[in-house]
Amino acid sequence: METAHRTITADVIAALTYWPGVLVAGQEHPPKPVDLTVLPPFFNGLLQELPWWNHDWRVVHAEPGLPLERERNLARATTRFTEVSVPGTIGSGSGETLPFVAKVRFTGDQLVRFQAKLGDMVVSPAEGPAGQLEPHPFGAVFTRLMDAREISVRAMARQTFRAESTIRQLRDGRLNPHPDLAKEVADVLGISEADIRAIAGLDDST
Numbered sequence: 001m002e003t004a005h006r007t008i009t010a011d012v013i014a015a016l017t018y019w020p021g022v023l024v025a026g027q028e029h030p031p032k033p034v035d036l037t038v039l040p041p042f043f044n045g046l047l048q049e050l051p052w053w054n055h056d057w058r059v060v061h062a063e064p065g066l067p068l069e070r071e072r073n074l075a076r077a078t079t080r081f082t083e084v085s086v087p088g089t090i091g092s093g094s095g096e097t098l099p100f101v102a103k104v105r106f107t108g109d110q111l112v113r114f115q116a117k118l119g120d121m122v123v124s125p126a127e128g129p130a131g132q133l134e135p136h137p138f139g140a141v142f143t144r145l146m147d148a149r150e151i152s153v154r155a156m157a158r159q160t161f162r163a164e165s166t167i168r169q170l171r172d173g174r175l176n177p178h179p180d181l182a183k184e185v186a187d188v189l190g191i192s193e194a195d196i197r198a199i200a201g202l203d204d205s206t
Helices: 010-016 036-048 138-148 153-160 164-172 179-189 193-200
Strands: 057-062 066-073 078-092 097-107 110-118 121-123
Touching (some): 010 078, 036 057, 078 110
Antiparallel strands (some): 078 097
């Protein structure tokens, strides 16, 4: 399921940004109530697209959300993105219910990230097709670090004395670096080995 470039309707944005218990800068009065009933269908639409989702379970209720983070461009006085946590309830056709919390990040009217917690279980959209291993999150961070430093796959391969296919697998998340490789890419990126090991999830005993 791909969340990026998904447009959010104006009524859903109004519901996601309705924070009656939070005083927003420049706001002198509590916000006017909005229609929160648009949120369960919005969340259900996202959940129903997960290939493994049990369609018997549906979000049945949503409360006003709480802002988790807002990034502002002070020079232009605009909000680059908003991340909000929305509590609610999810229920099954058999009458079972669980507490539900959705974490949503969006910029303008574009959805950037969606994650849900059902009871004690966290669910997120998958990056890979059903039946295939999920790419390791190290890949996305490694790719951004290389791109920010304008280091090509060929240059990284040459400087680490590794095959270009190895570097591509690191970038794609199909390969997580072992300690020796972590040290090599850290040297090329100009960051500490400890940082690379932390990003790769390598502990001191690895």
